[in-house]
Amino acid sequence: MSDFFSVVEKRNSVRKYSDKPLSDDICRKLVEAGLRAPTAINKQEIHFTVVKKDNPVQAEIQNDLNPNAQNSFFYNAPVTIYLSGDENFKWSAVDAGIAVQSIHLAATALGLGSVVLGCMKDVLSGEKKEEYAKKLAFPEGYVYQIAIAVGYAEATKEQHTFDFDKNVSVI
Ligand SMILES: Cc1cc2nc3c(=O)[nH]c(=O)nc-3n(C[C@H](O)[C@H](O)[C@H](O)COP(=O)(O)O)c2cc1C
Numbered sequence: 001m002s003d004f005f006s007v008v009e010k011r012n013s014v015r016k017y018s019d020k021p022l023s024d025d026i027c028r029k030l031v032e033a034g035l036r037a038p039t040a041i042n043k044q045e046i047h048f049t050v051v052k053k054d055n056p057v058q059a060e061i062q063n064d065l066n067p068n069a070q071n072s073f074f075y076n077a078p079v080t081i082y083l084s085g086d087e088n089f090k091w092s093a094v095d096a097g098i099a100v101q102s103i104h105l106a107a108t109a110l111g112l113g114s115v116v117l118g119c120m121k122d123v124l125s126g127e128k129k130e131e132y133a134k135k136l137a138f139p140e141g142y143v144y145q146i147a148i149a150v151g152y153a154e155a156t157k158e159q160h161t162f163d164f165d166k167n168v169s170v171i
Contacts, residue, residue: 014113017151033106034099040091049082077149084138096145113153
């Protein structure tokens with residue numbers, strides 16, 4: 001278990017994974033990190049769908065995103081977790097964003113790599129929205145909010161730099 005600030009400083013987006021699968025225990029730990037995240041009025045509405053890489057829905061999404069893509073939009077990660085939220089609750093996007101970051105940090109703390117995935121938003125919200133909602137086991141009235149691919153990192157990259165003075169005002 002790592003100290004919180006070293007996890008925050010270590011976190012980055014991983015875009016290359018080994019073939020090693022994630023155990024059910026680890027998947028559960030990751031989802032629990034999401035479930036522990038705060039939600040507006042403690043609604044706890046975010047739904048988590050854990051999808052293994054050989055599930056045919058992954059290939060379908062990849063194909064709908066770009067049938068000619070040379071690379072996997074999931075970077076061949078063994079697991080992708082989809083977060084869906086109540087279409088009619090105004091805080092679902094924020095709640096899902098907070099929950100996905102908790103999973104991202106939990107993955108880092110566990111020595112795993114992960115990357116937040118927004119790229120499938122148009123495909124999952126487009127004409128096949130209902131079909132995908134069923135295939136991804138979203139509850140009734142729920143829509144895709146965000147996803148995160150997780151696995152054992154096979155490549156790392158530098159942490160991004162930032163400009164404190166540009167992005168922060170202290171008034
Ligand atoms: C809402 C959101 C959507 C993102 N979608 C994708 C994506 O579809 N594919 C991808 O490779 N990275 C995606 N990322 C990761 C960002 O590209 C990444 O966080 C950014 O380049 C900074 O790099 P770092 O996370 O390594 O610091 C997304 C990040 C966020 C917050």
